Amino acid sequence: MPHQTSLRFALLLVLAFLAAPRVFAEELSADTAAAIKTTSNDWPWWRGPGRDGVAADGQTPPVSWSDTSNVAWKVEIPGQGHGSPSVLGAHVFLATSNRAAETQTVYCLDRKTGKTAWK
16 A cells, blocks of 8 residues: 555656646746737747747848848857747847857847847
């Protein structure tokens, strides 16, 4: 009997652990979305404002570019990309990793100039 009780407790603990991240993520997502004020010019989450890869109506992105055409600024970011950029207000956020140095970094860049605000 004590062995079965321990096994049941361990199973319940595992099930609770597996369910907790989803519940927390849903609560965090709803709270975060309500707290963040965005405009139609922002791309605040992965895949955009609706999280579906669709930009707001009225956007006019360039359809061609080169090293000098339709480029506002260029910045060298060390490491490997860890996701798509997020744009909110005056800032662009990028996450990178460097396996050799065993680091992960989040960059906050000025949206107009590309200068690093913080990392």
